[in-house]
Amino acid sequence: MASLPPIAIPGQRLGPLSTYSAGPGTHVQQSFIYASIAGPVVADPAQPKSQTRPTLRVSRVISSKDQAGLTSAVPVASSTTSKPRYNTLPAVDSIVLARVTRVQKRQATVSILVVLDESASQPQDQARTASDNDNVASILASAANPENHSSTDELRFQALIRKEDVRAVEKDRVVMDEMFRVGDIVRGSVISLGDQSFYYITTARNDLGVVMARMSRGRSPDRSENMQLFELGPSPCVAFGVLFE
Amino acid sequence: MADRRRINGPPGGTRPPVFASLQESSTGIANRAQRQRQPAELRKIFLKTGLIPTASGSSYLEFEPSVSLAAARSNPKSLIPPSSALKLACTVHGPKPLPRSAAFSPNLVLTTHVKYAPFAARKRKGHIRDASERDLGVHLETALRGAIIAERWPKSGLDITITIIEAEDDRWWGDAPDSHDASWGMMNVLAGCITAASAAIADAHIDCLDLVSGGVAALVSDDSNQSASSAPRLMLDIDPAEHRSILSACVVAYMPARDEITELWLKGDSSRAALEKDDGRTGHEALIDGAVDAARGANTVLAEAVRESIARSFA
Numbered sequence: 001m002a003s004l005p006p007i008a009i010p011g012q013r014l015g016p017l018s019t020y021s022a023g024p025g026t027h028v029q030q031s032f033i034y035a036s037i038a039g040p041v042v043a044d045p046a047q048p049k050s051q052t053r054p055t056l057r058v059s060r061v062i063s064s065k066d067q068a069g070l071t072s073a074v075p076v077a078s079s080t081t082s083k084p085r086y087n088t089l090p091a092v093d094s095i096v097l098a099r100v101t102r103v104q105k106r107q108a109t110v111s112i113l114v115v116l117d118e119s120a121s122q123p124q125d126q127a128r129t130a131s132d133n134d135n136v137a138s139i140l141a142s143a144a145n146p147e148n149h150s151s152t153d154e155l156r157f158q159a160l161i162r163k164e165d166v167r168a169v170e171k172d173r174v175v176m177d178e179m180f181r182v183g184d185i186v187r188g189s190v191i192s193l194g195d196q197s198f199y200y201i202t203t204a205r206n207d208l209g210v211v212m213a214r215m216s217r218g219r220s221p222d223r224s225e226n227m228q229l230f231e232l233g234p235s236p237c238v239a240f241g242v243l244f245e
Numbered sequence: 246m247a248d249r250r251r252i253n254g255p256p257g258g259t260r261p262p263v264f265a266s267l268q269e270s271s272t273g274i275a276n277r278a279q280r281q282r283q284p285a286e287l288r289k290i291f292l293k294t295g296l297i298p299t300a301s302g303s304s305y306l307e308f309e310p311s312v313s314l315a316a317a318r319s320n321p322k323s324l325i326p327p328s329s330a331l332k333l334a335c336t337v338h339g340p341k342p343l344p345r346s347a348a349f350s351p352n353l354v355l356t357t358h359v360k361y362a363p364f365a366a367r368k369r370k371g372h373i374r375d376a377s378e379r380d381l382g383v384h385l386e387t388a389l390r391g392a393i394i395a396e397r398w399p400k401s402g403l404d405i406t407i408t409i410i411e412a413e414d415d416r417w418w419g420d421a422p423d424s425h426d427a428s429w430g431m432m433n434v435l436a437g438c439i440t441a442a443s444a445a446i447a448d449a450h451i452d453c454l455d456l457v458s459g460g461v462a463a464l465v466s467d468d469s470n471q472s473a474s475s476a477p478r479l480m481l482d483i484d485p486a487e488h489r490s491i492l493s494a495c496v497v498a499y500m501p502a503r504d505e506i507t508e509l510w511l512k513g514d515s516s517r518a519a520l521e522k523d524d525g526r527t528g529h530e531a532l533i534d535g536a537v538d539a540a541r542g543a544n545t546v547l548a549e550a551v552r553e554s555i556a557r558s559f560a
Contacts, residue, residue, distance in 0.1 A: 009551045010447055011455030011502035027394060027454065034502065036394055036452040038555045060450055089340060089398060157342045157400075193399060196349035197342075 004043060008035035008058050015056060025058030060088060088115045090157060090190045090199050097211070098159055098201065100184045106163050108180045110188070110201065111156040159199040161188065168204040185212035254369055261325070277417055278313035278328045280480070280487040287482040287539060288330075290546045292440065294448040294554035302337035302449025304550070306441040308413075308433075311484050325418060328486035329367075331433055332411040335441040337449040340401035353398035353451075357386040358406045359438060366412040366430075377428060381435055384510060388439045388459070388498030391507030394452040403451065407438050414486045427512055429463070429485040432496040435510065436461045439498045440543050447551045455500035457507055458547050460539025462532050463494035464518050476519030479531055481539040492517070495532040499540035509533065 008014060017031045023044065027036045035041070035058045044055040090096055090112055098110035166174045180186070187208050188201035203209050282288070289309035297303035310318065310330040317327050343354060359381040361370040374382075389405070413430035436459030443457045464477040465488045477492045485491060493513025497506050511529060518528035526534070 007552060007555050009456060009548055009555070010453040011500065013502070025452070027452070029454075029503065034454070036454065037450045038447045038551050039450070040555075040559065089401060155341050196347065196400065197345055 004041050004056070006040060007038070008041045009038045010034075010036055014041060019053060020056040021053045023055040023057030025060065026056055090115050090159070090193075092190055092192065094190050095208075096159070096188055096190060096201065098186050098188060100180045100182050100186060101158075103176050103180050103182060105176060108161045108176055109198075110159050110161060110186055112159055112199070113156065113185070157199060158197055159188075159190070159201045160194070161186070161201050161203060165191065165200070165202040165204055180210065181213065183214050184210045187211045248372075251372070277419070277489075278311055278484070278487045280484065281312045282482075284478060284480045285535075285538065287542045288484070290440070290543060292444055292546050292550040294444050294550055295557060297334070297336050300336040300338055300445075300449075301340075302445040302447070302451070304335045304441045304444040304448060305333070306335070306437050306444075307332045308437065311487060328417070328484055329411055329414050330484075331409075331413050331437045333407055333409045333434070333437055333441055335405065335407045335438070335445040337403065337405050337442075337445045337451070339403040339449070340398045340451070341404075343400060343402050347402075349400065351399045352395035353393060354402040355386055355390055355393065355395070356402060356404050357382045357389070357442075358404070359385060359409065359434075360407070361409045361412055365409045367414065367418060377431060381431065381438065384435050384508060385438050385442060388435075388457060388508035389442055389446070391498075391505070392443070392453050392455060392457040392500060393446065394454060397452045403446075403449075405442050405445070407442065409434060409438075413484070416491075417486045417489075420489075427491075427494075429483070429491050429494055429512075432461050432494050432510065432512065433483070433485070435459060436496050436539075436543070439508070440547055444547055444550050444554070448554050455502045455505075456544060456547050456551060457498050457500050458540045458544040459496060459498050459508075460536045460541070460543055461494060461496045462535030462539055463488075464492045464513070464515055464528065464532060466490050466492060476517055478519050479535050481535050481542075493528075493532060495529070495536045497533060497536040497540055499537050499544070501541055501544050506533075506537070 004014060005012065012035045014020070014026065014033045014035055017028060017033060020033055020043065022028050022033045025035065025037045025039065026033050028034070033056050037058050037060065039058045039060060042057050042059050044057065046052045046054045088094075095116045096112045097114045097116065098112045100108055100110050102109040161180070163174050163176055164171050166176070166179050186201075186203060187210075188203050189205065189208055190199055191202045192200040194200045288311075291307040291309075292304060294302070294304045296305050308331040311328050313327045314330060317323070340353060343350065347354070358374070359378050360374055361378060363370050363372070370378075385405070385407070393403075413433040415428050415430040416426060439457060439459030443453075446453060447456060460481070461483065462479060462481050463483040465480050465483060466477045480488075483491065483494065491513070493511065493515040495509070495511045495515075497510075498508035499506055511532065515528035515532050518531055520526060520528075520531055524531070
């Protein structure tokens with residue numbers, strides 16, 4: 001088996017389809033796997049019990065595992081660390097962070113801020129790089145700032161949370177106004193690519209729901225308000241932060 | 246309809262008058278630039294990605310100035326540069342959601358804009374895109390559409406914007422317009438646009454079949470021999486300012502790993518090419534092969550620029 005290149009550029013031949021199966025960031029032509037984006041090549045080992053071949057993929061964002069292989073392969077590396085790019089599209093079952101832009105009686109409109117990398121949500125990949133986490137935090141911080149609200153919504157993918165997708169139990173007693181407020185940051189899972197303009201998102205799972213909210217202006221941040229806000233979440237939240245003015 | 250919100254220059258553009266006596270004088274200011282390269286030798290290309298931080302992908306491309314231009318820059322004898330060298334910047338925005346009014350699209354919707362800076366050419370360009378700029382945009386879109394794997398990006402759009410900072414001349418500036426005139430400089434510009442856009446797309450991590458690069462070849466009649474018997478010769482990567490008459494030119498967008506052409510633009514009369522005796526190709530076949538060779542050369546630079554961009558972003 002020929003050794004894999006550490007870094008691939010689009011159009012570079014990576015390996016035959018008889019040894020590997022094609023993963024994300026690659027395409028197949030004439031029973032060979034070619035890279036379709038530039039980045040480090042990762043061969044995910046096959047599951048031991050199944051008969052499948054190892055999966056070749058070209059990584060979009062770097063994980064600590066890829067980093068180790070890359071630093072040895074790339075001798076020269078400038079010290080400027082650029083932001084990891086989240087240009088992955090929302091797909092069915094991907095976890096997204098979104099900001100509520102409009103709350104209606106039957107649905108809430110959100111705009112998707114980040115599509116979380118699926119490899120990052122896997123438990124063995126829990127240790128993400130520091131810059132990765134910083135980046136999500138900075139995106140959320142700027143998104144939660146009311147000054148930035150209307151300006152960039154045109155550039156973001158829009159999604160809907162329908163009333164019946166808010167939580168798994170007592171679906172018919174959901175009141176949207178009590179679940180979401182404009183400006184809340186919601187962690188949701190995509191259930192459908194939807195129509196031409198909206199994706200569909202659900203929060204009906206224990207790890208999904210409002211993860212960040214902001215007190216309304218001019219009210220004193222006392223303990224009871226805090227608890228009140230906590231109950232506003234549609235389901236128990238994994239993380240919860242309240243930003244006071 | 247005049248644009249009354251801006252203070253506009255004269256509609257026709259301005260050029261300093263050049264007098265015939267000046268060109269004929271032996272002071273050397275009006276020396277025609279001569280091609281110093283071999284017929285198959287390309288100009289050096291500078292290509293760098295990721296220069297525009299707000300875009301999801303970007304690149305900057307520059308062609309090596311010709312010997313006479315480099316000499317004129319270091320030791321100027323005249324205010325008029327003898328030739329020009331291509332400089333352009335490319336930005337890629339997206340994938341981003343389609344506008345609300347757009348219909349559902351299961352594929353990536355590609356939009357290309359090519360714009361000359363007002364100061365890019367010898368004649369001033371307006372702020373509104375003219376026919377040649379729209380034409381370049383369409384050619385660029387065809388070239389890139391064949392390389393992008395559009396079905397991986399449903400419901401999203403990709404905007405590619407190219408600003409040409411310095412364009413190529415269509416002919417030597419001192420020449421009077423004649424019958425062989427055509428927008429030869431545009432073909433070099435298109436080739437540069439294709440290479441730069443490909444680098445910017447790779448920088449934006451959009452799925453592509455291959456890195457697509459542009460190349461130009463032309464049939465040029467020999468400057469030194471003005472007799473009618475001299476047949477035009479094939480040259481790669483021409484600088485139109487260096488040749489007295491260009492008979493035909495061809496630009497291709499080429500993917501070397503797949504040996505596929507995504508865009509082909511042939512202009513002029515290619516029937517009278519002077520090829521080797523045992524060369525069975527027709528003129529336009531030779532022209533296309535030459536352009537593909539030029540594109541292969543540009544691709545080596547492109548691949549290296551993309552590798553650099555990866556090393557930078559994953560450092």
